[in-house]
Amino acid sequence: MTENVLEIFNGKSAGAKPQAGGVAASHGYQTLxxxxxxxxxxxRIGQPPSNQMTIQFFREFSDWVDSVSDDAGLKAIIIHGxxxxxxxxxxxxxxxxxxxxxxxxxxxxxxxxxxxxNVPVISAIGGVxxxxxxxxxxxxHFRICSxxxxxxxxxxxxxxxxxxxxxxxxxTLAGKARAxxxxxxxxxxxxxxxxxxxxxxAVVPKRELKDIALTLAISLPEPFHVEFRQVYIEKYxxxxxxxxx
Amino acid sequence: MYYGKNVTFEIIESIGILxxxxxxxxxxxxxxxxxxxxxxxxxxNETLKGLIIRGEGRNFSAGGDLGKxxxxxxxPAGLEDVMVKGHELLRYIELMDxxxxxxxxxxxxxxxxxxxxxxxxxxxxxxxxxxxxEVNLNLMPGMGGTYRLPAxxxxxxxxxxxxxxxxxxxxxxxxxxxxxxxxxxxxxWEYSLELMLKMxxxxxxxxxxxxxxxxxxxxxxxxxxAAAGEVRLFCELAADESARRKTEENNTVLxxxxxxxxxxx
Numbered sequence: 346m347t348e349n350v351l352e353i354f355n356g357k358s359a360g361a362k363p364q365a366g367g368v369a370a371s372h373g374y375q376t377l378x379x380x381x382x383x384x385x386x387x388x389r390i391g392q393p394p395s396n397q398m399t400i401q402f403f404r405e406f407s408d409w410v411d412s413v414s415d416d417a418g419l420k421a422i423i424i425h426g427x428x429x430x431x432x433x434x435x436x437x438x439x440x441x442x443x444x445x446x447x448x449x450x451x452x453x454x455x456x457x458x459x460x461x462x463n464v465p466v467i468s469a470i471g472g473v474x475x476x477x478x479x480x481x482x483x484x485x486h487f488r489i490c491s492x493x494x495x496x497x498x499x500x501x502x503x504x505x506x507x508x509x510x511x512x513x514x515x516x517t518l519a520g521k522a523r524a525x526x527x528x529x530x531x532x533x534x535x536x537x538x539x540x541x542x543x544x545x546x547a548v549v550p551k552r553e554l555k556d557i558a559l560t561l562a563i564s565l566p567e568p569f570h571v572e573f574r575q576v577y578i579e580k581y582x583x584x585x586x587x588x589x590x
Numbered sequence: 591m592y593y594g595k596n597v598t599f600e601i602i603e604s605i606g607i608l609x610x611x612x613x614x615x616x617x618x619x620x621x622x623x624x625x626x627x628x629x630x631x632x633x634x635n636e637t638l639k640g641l642i643i644r645g646e647g648r649n650f651s652a653g654g655d656l657g658k659x660x661x662x663x664x665x666p667a668g669l670e671d672v673m674v675k676g677h678e679l680l681r682y683i684e685l686m687d688x689x690x691x692x693x694x695x696x697x698x699x700x701x702x703x704x705x706x707x708x709x710x711x712x713x714x715x716x717x718x719x720x721x722x723x724e725v726n727l728n729l730m731p732g733m734g735g736t737y738r739l740p741a742x743x744x745x746x747x748x749x750x751x752x753x754x755x756x757x758x759x760x761x762x763x764x765x766x767x768x769x770x771x772x773x774x775x776x777x778x779w780e781y782s783l784e785l786m787l788k789m790x791x792x793x794x795x796x797x798x799x800x801x802x803x804x805x806x807x808x809x810x811x812x813x814x815x816a817a818a819g820e821v822r823l824f825c826e827l828a829a830d831e832s833a834r835r836k837t838e839e840n841n842t843v844l845x846x847x848x849x850x851x852x853x854x855x
Contacts, residue, residue, distance in 0.1 A: 449825060501801065507804075508820060508823075513804075524805070525805060
């Protein structure tokens with residue numbers, strides 16, 4: 346863990362490792378690390394252990410999404426957590442203390458901008474992925490979970506509700522009745538159950554998570570058409586899913 | 591307990607229970623099986639957290655009173671008028687800001703299935719039977735089933751059910767997405783109440799109503815509009831929760847301060 350923390354504050358050395366095929370890295374973020382390798386961009390989110398989404402995170406994320414949205418050189422983006430977990434979601438006490446419609450709308454805007462990107466966005470989810478973090482994953486084009494992942498929108502357990510588009514997207518994926526039950530009960534689900542409810546596209550062994558995400562990123566045709574999402578899932582993820590079953 | 595014509599209403603643990611009660615078949619006298627103003631009056635209660643619609647006795651409902659339909663069909667405008675009212679009633683139920691469960695034991699045909707489809711959840715007992723038999727009388731579902739069923743079960747399965755008039759078992763209905771939960775034999779009502787309480791018991795009314803409103807928005811409105819609405823709803827809940835936490839903090843400070851002051855002095 347100390348190593349990870351050092352890596353964040355010392356992002357330059359981590360990103361500047363010479364790699365075959367050329368590596369580009371952007372720096373100055375404390376809650377994100379972004380680097381591209383062979384045209385695949387890797388976005389590592391948060392600060393361990395829980396990678397909470399703080400106000401600073403959202404600020405940096407918004408900055409990042411604006412900076413990459415016009416990058417014609419990218420082939421795909423993979424979002425993953427820093428360390429064991431994807432992210433435990435928003436930092437509630439900070440959020441409640443600094444709440445405004447404008448800041449929430451801005452968070453929404455940057456998630457939507459991610460969703461509208463021309464290149465495929467893949468969330469590689471290990472460990473915990475809850476609340477706003479799962480909303481971020483829902484705005485991705487593909488969700489691949491390691492078998493130890495736990496996902497959900499537990500906001501109602503804190504007398505709140507999902508606030509960044511998670512409700513609508515969960516309804517689309519899992520159907521109105523399932524989504525309603527999960528959200529009202531504030532349920533969290535293991536990866537396989539989430540897969541059965543169509544909320545994640547593949548469940549894979551933990552140690553293969555990043556490889557499978559990368560394989561998908563490389564395999565997807567260019568230009569990418571999100572309308573064919575289901576076809577790509579069948580073609581590139583189905584086999585992995587069956588291995589898991 | 592409140593009484594309407596062939597329908598009763600009561601409240602159990604903040605859950606409204608609407609019972610179709612003309613046993614054993616619970617035939618529906620009219621498409622508008624309860625006058626909408628009466629239902630609105632019964633539901634005009636800010637503490638309500640959910641609604642369950644069930645049938646009295648063994649069955650949910652065998653559907654509309656077809657004799658009456660054919661009589662009305664002879665009168666110009668008569669039938670269309672009652673059908674429109676039926677539509678309005680089901681639309682009202684579908685758009686409610688509390689969750690609505692249809693608790694389906696045994697028979698759920700025609701108009702009964704139309705009511706169930708307007709609910710947010712369908713819980714069916716394992717011995718439930720669902721069908722749109724209208725086609726057997728050269729009719730068709732007339733209260734929204736032709737668009738509500740495809741929305742959850744797809745065009746193919748819907749066409750099979752509606753054109754075939756086939757009776758579908760609970761298990762089969764679960765497979766095609768028409769039913770969300772299967773309850774033990776004849777236990778749809780008990781199962782539904784338990785499910786409803788699991789979803790609502792620990793939730794403040796406002797959280798439930800805000801989530802339901804957001805879901806409604808996500809279905810009715812464009813994404814941008816739904817987003818703005820959701821942010822507003824979220825911020826309202828967050829403001830409440832923020833205030834609640836502050837009060838809690840203040841109370842803790844008030845109760846602990848005197849002691850610590852004494853210590854410090």
